[in-house]
Amino acid sequence: MSRACRRSGLLGHVGDPEHGWPDAPAELAELQAELGARSPVPWRPPTDRPTRIGGCFCCFPRGVEGFGERGDPLWVAAVTYEERRRLASVVRTDRARAPYVAGLLAMREGPALAAAVAELTxxxxxxxxxATGRDHPRAAGLAYHLGAALDLPTVGVTHRPLLATGDWPADAPGAAATLTLSGTPVGAWVRTRAGRRPLVAHAGWRTDPGTAVEVVRLATGTARTPVPLREARRLARRARALR
DNA sequence: GCGACAG
DNA sequence: ATCTTGTCGC
Structure with missing residues (x-):
């Protein structure tokens, strides 16, 4: 076991949201490199029954723009859906562990998201x-990292890639176009709504680009944003409004 | 070296 | 992330 893993407690504490989130840039980068080098067993959605799809989101105080800093208050929500039914939800407040730095988003939001998801009944x-998944300098973006920390398959969803490149898909619902990083497929643009900007579906923990696109399609209702993610975002922002 | 760079 | 502004559509 590496120093980063031993210090962070990632190995041997799978599923414990308090572990696996080093708060020093060099240590996080070391852990990301180690996680990114792994090849976790691929996961596929069941074909004989509905899939329970979760979503998590955190937001920050309004009126505060920029990169933020350690200690920023935040509101985080997590939900579990099965088809159109919400089976569980969690809303809580927490604190950011660091400012936003591209490539080190896990340091800012990781512990809060992990704690919320772990509380789902x-x-x-x-x-x-x-967040991104394998589209990351060390192939271990927050979506991928969060899945490793929680021992849960994950798919990232963002407005744009971090490093990967690729053309947009056709303007038809469900259309997808692969995004590659150094020749490796790491995700895909996905058109969830005709006439709207496509989202990026990112390969995450135990998911490849094809599975990422499939899960986003399964989770998308009438809105551009997949239902569980949209609902987690709504709950987090509602909690912020009630502050 | 400099800018760009998920949220 | 959040903000502002503008535009289109229900």
Missing amino acids: VAPEVLLVN
């Missing part, structure tokens, strides 16, 4: 995360 089978 009905666990999802796959979790949507507002």
